[in-house]
Amino acid sequence: MNATNRGLNRLFLGVTGLLLLAAGAVPILLVTLAPVAQRWRSTARSLSGSAPDWVARPVTGSASALVLGIAAAALVLVVLLLVFVLRRGGGRTGTAVERSDEAGSTRLDLAVPRALLEQHLGARDEFSGVHVAAYAVRGVPVLSISARCRRGVSPADAAELIGRAVDDLGRIVGAELPALVRLSGGFRLGRNTARVA
Amino acid sequence: MSAAPRLVKRVVRRELHSSRSGAAVVVALLALLATAWIGTEAVLAALGRPALLLSPAAMAAGVRALPSVQPTPLVVAGAVLALVGVVLLVLAVAPGRRARHVVPGTTPTVVEDAVVASSLVRAAADAAGLDPDRAVAVVGRRSALVRVTPTSGIAVDRGEIEKAVADRAASLRLQPAIRTRVAVDRKGKIA
Numbered sequence: 001m002n003a004t005n006r007g008l009n010r011l012f013l014g015v016t017g018l019l020l021l022a023a024g025a026v027p028i029l030l031v032t033l034a035p036v037a038q039r040w041r042s043t044a045r046s047l048s049g050s051a052p053d054w055v056a057r058p059v060t061g062s063a064s065a066l067v068l069g070i071a072a073a074a075l076v077l078v079v080l081l082l083v084f085v086l087r088r089g090g091g092r093t094g095t096a097v098e099r100s101d102e103a104g105s106t107r108l109d110l111a112v113p114r115a116l117l118e119q120h121l122g123a124r125d126e127f128s129g130v131h132v133a134a135y136a137v138r139g140v141p142v143l144s145i146s147a148r149c150r151r152g153v154s155p156a157d158a159a160e161l162i163g164r165a166v167d168d169l170g171r172i173v174g175a176e177l178p179a180l181v182r183l184s185g186g187f188r189l190g191r192n193t194a195r196v197a
Numbered sequence: 198m199s200a201a202p203r204l205v206k207r208v209v210r211r212e213l214h215s216s217r218s219g220a221a222v223v224v225a226l227l228a229l230l231a232t233a234w235i236g237t238e239a240v241l242a243a244l245g246r247p248a249l250l251l252s253p254a255a256m257a258a259g260v261r262a263l264p265s266v267q268p269t270p271l272v273v274a275g276a277v278l279a280l281v282g283v284v285l286l287v288l289a290v291a292p293g294r295r296a297r298h299v300v301p302g303t304t305p306t307v308v309e310d311a312v313v314a315s316s317l318v319r320a321a322a323d324a325a326g327l328d329p330d331r332a333v334a335v336v337g338r339r340s341a342l343v344r345v346t347p348t349s350g351i352a353v354d355r356g357e358i359e360k361a362v363a364d365r366a367a368s369l370r371l372q373p374a375i376r377t378r379v380a381v382d383r384k385g386k387i388a
Binding site for chain 2: 001004006008009010011012013014016017018019020021022023024025026027028030031032037040041044047048059060061062063067068070071074075077078081082084085088135137138140142149151152153154155156158159160162163166167178179180181182183184185
């Protein structure tokens with residue numbers, strides 16, 4: 001439910017995948033297609049024979065302008081990758097309801113639904129743990145109610161129980177509470193199939 | 198009508214699919230290492246200091262001499278790179294469904310398949326008069342298999358278990374719905 005940009009994740013994986021695929025194709029083509037190897041050799045010879053100044057002439061130390069450019073590009077890329085890695089998650093909010101109209105504005109702190117729901121649902125036998133959080137989804141707070149079910153509990157019954165609690169809470173606070181319920185097992189979990197003894 | 202149902206629908210969709218954050222972070226960190234190394238070598242060359250592993254000039258020479266490398270290691274290296282590339286492409290495009298189902302309603306519920314399996318096991322065990330530890334359920338996206346190990350010498354009614362499990366599965370109102378199958382082990386266990 002967090003604010004991670006998933007499209008960006010996939011775009012990054014796709015672009016990296018294409019680059020690696022292309023990089024892998026080069027040596028394979030060099031070995032399998034003789035003309036490609038021929039062409040590579042002749043291009044390499046002509047490049048090293050008559051390289052322009054910005055490639056061949058050292059500006060500082062043994063580095064040409066090209067090498068300095070690569071250093072700068074690498075620095076920029078490292079910063080971008082760091083930002084990409086560190087910008088995970090987020091989107092949590094401490095507000096459960098936020099609304100304003102001509103009559104005024106309403107703001108309900110997360111502490112209220114959290115205390116009421118965790119206390120009410122935590123006392124039920126069906127659950128071994130209940131956790132309430134709120135995430136801003138496109139700017140609107142949505143409650144996230146995670147409950148760990150005990151063995152054998154019907155998820156439909158659990159869903160109805162929690163749904164009713166959310167409805168009751170909405171009536172108490174006088175506002176619609178958009179919410180999502182997550183039921184987990186807390187017992188052993190496979191990756192794509194769930195096995196429960 | 199408020200925008201809430203649309204928002205919640207979006208959240209549910211996100212809950213059902215992998216965010217690909219794990220793979221993206223691993224790939225980004227490896228790319229970061231590689232980029233940092235190339236950048237460091239470039240800076241060392243600019244300072245006139247010895248290279249860590251390869252100077253930029255040696256890298257360029259290596260690329261130029263690529264056709265002269267032994268063919269076998271060259272093909273192997275290329276194949277490994279291409280394979281990793283294909284894996285990343287699949288990760289980028291595949292839906293990455295998680296083992297979860299939805300129970301729709303005004304407050305939609307996302308259920309881990311383990312909870313569904315546990316519930317089906319309970320239904321099967323109750324119908325067969327067995328301890329829940331004697332039944333195992335495997336839940337997929339559209340089907341589930343419940344395997345029951347009876348007590349030696351005491352017959353169980355497979356039809357009854359099948360009915361109980363199917364009724365329980367239907368009562369869960371899962372999306373997508375699951376078809377259930379029951380298998381009773383030929384060999385029982387001593388209780």
